[in-house]
Amino acid sequence: MIFKNRYKDKTDEQLVEIALKNKHALAELYERYVEKIYRFAYYKTTNVEVAQDITSETFLSAIKALNTFRQDSSFKNYLFAICKFKIINYYREKYKTEPINELEIQDTSEILDEIEEKLETEKQKFEKMINSLPDDEKILLTLRFEQGMKIKDIADQLKLTESNTKVKISRTVSKLRESYKDI
DSSP states (O other): OTTTGGGTTSOHHHHHHHHTTOTHHHHHHHHHHHHHHHHHHHHHHOOHHHHHHHHHHHHHHHHHTGGGOOTTSOHHHHHHHHHHHHHHHHHHHHTOOOOOOHHHHHHHHHHHHHHHHHHHHHHHHHHHHHHTSOHHHHHHHIIIIISOOOHHHHHHHHTOOHHHHHHHHHHHHHHHHHHHHHO
16 A cells, blocks of 8 residues: 555554544554554454454444544554454343243243152152062161261171171162162
């Protein structure tokens, strides 16, 4: 570009002042920051097309609002702030949720009621299976699973060996599994 070398030695702030009168100075600002803005957008989105769109939108917004740019901060910070807001808006749109209507809530409560009924039925079946076990097996399961006792403590209390206690618990659990399949 003819004007490119003409603005190379200018600071960003000087280019902004020139760009308000001469749009060719915008090309130099663009060249200085397009790659940095793109890399930032890509880093935040990990999507080439989205990063390109956000980069374009960032520069368009900056150009449209150039006359409102206050030189309280650098032009670079100004561009990155615009880019950051564009990224935030991208994620807002991407993860926008639809409001839940009352019909969906009613359907959900019906499903929950159905699940509770099934759980209650399963619990009753399980209690029936447990009650059908011999007393010594019920005691083993109660100590192990309801009271959370360790195998060693159960063995000591029932005057059994640890390995015998493990085997009895394992067989009882297997018996319950088999009878559960049959129900």
